[in-house]
Amino acid sequence: MSGFEPVDALVVGAGVVGLAVARALALAGREVMVLEREADIGTGTSSRNSEVIHAGIYYPAGSLKAQLCVQGKQALYAYCDDRGVAYQRCGKLIVANTPSQRAALPSILEKARANGVHDLSLLGREQAREFEPALECLGAVYSPSTGIVDSHGLMLSLQGELEHAGGMVVCHAGVERLSATDAGIDVQTLDGTRLRARTVINAAGLGACDLALRVEGLDVRYVPKAWFAKGSYFTLSGRAPFTHLIYPAPEPDKHLAGLGVHLTLDLGGQVKFGPDVEWVDAADDLQVDPARGEAFYAEVRRYWPDLPDGALQPGYAGMRPKISGPQEPAADFVIQGPATHGVPGLVNLFGIESPGLTSCLAIAQRVVAVV
Numbered sequence: 001m002s003g004f005e006p007v008d009a010l011v012v013g014a015g016v017v018g019l020a021v022a023r024a025l026a027l028a029g030r031e032v033m034v035l036e037r038e039a040d041i042g043t044g045t046s047s048r049n050s051e052v053i054h055a056g057i058y059y060p061a062g063s064l065k066a067q068l069c070v071q072g073k074q075a076l077y078a079y080c081d082d083r084g085v086a087y088q089r090c091g092k093l094i095v096a097n098t099p100s101q102r103a104a105l106p107s108i109l110e111k112a113r114a115n116g117v118h119d120l121s122l123l124g125r126e127q128a129r130e131f132e133p134a135l136e137c138l139g140a141v142y143s144p145s146t147g148i149v150d151s152h153g154l155m156l157s158l159q160g161e162l163e164h165a166g167g168m169v170v171c172h173a174g175v176e177r178l179s180a181t182d183a184g185i186d187v188q189t190l191d192g193t194r195l196r197a198r199t200v201i202n203a204a205g206l207g208a209c210d211l212a213l214r215v216e217g218l219d220v221r222y223v224p225k226a227w228f229a230k231g232s233y234f235t236l237s238g239r240a241p242f243t244h245l246i247y248p249a250p251e252p253d254k255h256l257a258g259l260g261v262h263l264t265l266d267l268g269g270q271v272k273f274g275p276d277v278e279w280v281d282a283a284d285d286l287q288v289d290p291a292r293g294e295a296f297y298a299e300v301r302r303y304w305p306d307l308p309d310g311a312l313q314p315g316y317a318g319m320r321p322k323i324s325g326p327q328e329p330a331a332d333f334v335i336q337g338p339a340t341h342g343v344p345g346l347v348n349l350f351g352i353e354s355p356g357l358t359s360c361l362a363i364a365q366r367v368v369a370v371v
Contacts, residue, residue, distance in 0.1 A: 004186055004196035007033050009200045009371075010336065012211060014169050015046035016151060016360045017352055018203035019158040024364035025371070026165035030199070033167065036188065037174035037207075042155040045205050045359065047317030049303065050233075050264045050275070053077070053087065053147040054355040059095075061114035064333040070116050072359035073145065076154075077193075079361060083157045085150060086267055092146040092245035095137035097302045100137040101249040110140065119144050124128060134241040135360070136305050146245060151269055151357060159359075161307045170340060174202075180217030180343045199371050202348045206283040212348050221342040224323040224334065224350055230274020232288045233315040234296050238308075241273040246303055261299040272315055273300055279326050280319075288314040302326070323351035335363070337370040348369060 014036035026032045038044070053073055059066035078104040080087045095100035109120050121142045123131070128140040159169055176189040178200065187195045204211045209226035212218060240263070248260035261273055273296055293312050300307050324331035334350035341348070347370055352363070 004194045006184075007031065007195050007197045008121070009033070009199040009201070010035060010187060010195060010197040011077060011184040011203055012175050013205055013208075014041040014159075014171070015044055015203065015205050016042060016155050016158070016357055017046075017205070017363055018201070019155055019169075019314065019347065019365045020161070020164065020360040020364040021203055022167055023158045023162040023165070024165040024170075024361075024368045025199075025201075026162050028368050030179065031108040031166065032162065034169040035173040035175055035187075035194075036169060036171045039171055041169060041171070043154060045318060045321060045353070046155060047245040048316060049151070049268065049354070049357060050262070050272075051148050051151045052264060053149050053356070054118050054358045055120075055143045055146045056115045056355070057108060057112040057117060057120070057143060058250070059355075060332075061111070063196055064335065065240055065359070068333065068359035069355040071089040072355070072362035073149070073222035074151065075146070075361040076358060080149060080154070083154045084174070085157050087147055087310075088267060089145065089147040090244055090265060091142065091144045092247055093131060093135070094141040094143065094247045094249050095125075095128065095303050096139045096249040097137055098251075100252055105141055105249060105251040106138055109251070117145070118132075132209055132242055132244060132246070134306060135246065135306060136303055145226075148245070148265060148267060149357070156337075172331065175211060176214070176359050178211075178215045180215065180346065185215075185343075185345050197345065199345045200347070200348070201367060201371075203352075205352065206319055207322065208348065208350050209323070212350075215343065215346065218341055218343050218346065222336065223330070225325075226323040227325050228280050228283050228285070229320040229322050230278040230280045230285060231320060232292050232294055233272045233274030234288075234312040234318045235315040236271040237313055240304075241270070242271065242304075248299070248303065261296055263300070263304070273312065274315070274324075275318060283319050283321075286317045286319065288317050290314050321351060322353060333363070335366055335370060345371070
């Protein structure tokens with residue numbers, strides 16, 4: 001005996017993408033085990049975001065982010081309808097507050113059309129204020145297919161279907177090291193459990209690059225550098241007079257690490273603002289600095305001038321698992337299989353930041369095709 005317990009397919013990471021991939025593999029007839037380092041599913045990036053279902057507007061034409069966001073959005077709405085997962089197709093306004101932003105609004109429609117998103121409309125100031133009377137802007141783009149989703153309800157649904165199909169999720173199961181052998185990929189967990197898998201999907205999110213560096217037999221040149229872009233959120237005390245998501249239009253000449261300090265709603269109607277962008281050294285640097293609230297007031301008042309003093313409270317912070325740095329254009333999703341790196345049975349998912357939640361079902365189908 002080798003001392004390794006055989007498993008068919010191992011997914012490392014029980015965030016929304018890992019669970020979607022595991023479910024898709026199980027429904028394709030694979031025997032699947034998910035290893036999660038934390039005490040519960042979805043405690044990382046999946047639970048610390050805006051919970052937005054994105055339309056697929058901003059991403060470069062032909063990129064994985066563009067393709068998988070548009071496919072994923074349609075699949076996700078259908079999935080939520082079928083499974084009773086709570087969501088709201090509330091729509092969003094991308095608002096221009098400077099002449100350069102306003103001049104660039106038509107290019108947002110062009111970019112969206114190139115990605116297969118054909119439902120956007122260009123609004124003047126007064127038309128935008130018909131949607132949202134409290135809004136101040138020079139013009140806006142309206143996206144009716146943008147929404148919000150109960151991300152935890154979605155993850156519980158994915159986990160339930162995975163388990164119904166014979167798969168399992170094991171928590172408190174951090175992976176110490178992996179080794180590619182002729183017989184499969186040997187995996188040792190922190191508690192000493194030894195598994196031999198035919199297929200391993202690295203869906204470790206913020207830890208995906210670090211995990212890949214611990215795969216004996218994988219050339220390190222296939223592992224990108226990990227960057228961490230923290231995003232803090234501030235919550236509004238009291239009600240806001242908005243029913244749509246409000247996003248600032250991108251400045252045409254800037255690389256976007258995020259989508260600006262936007263107004264998002266949760267399914268209970270509570271408003272939060274964020275995330276901002278703060279480059280940090282550690283993935284677990286998740287404290288919200290109350291002093292960052294000052295910049296939030298200035299950003300938000302560009303489109304909501306009546307935001308009251310003292311209305312913002314520190315909320316929570318999330319971390320973007322980036323593979324591009326502060327002065328670089330945002331990297332695309334990387335779905336890296338054996339055809340690239342040469343290790344049979346291994347698929348690495350790198351840089352799965354926004355729109356990863358929206359894209360999760362489409363990413364899962366792509367991974368199934370790769371394995």
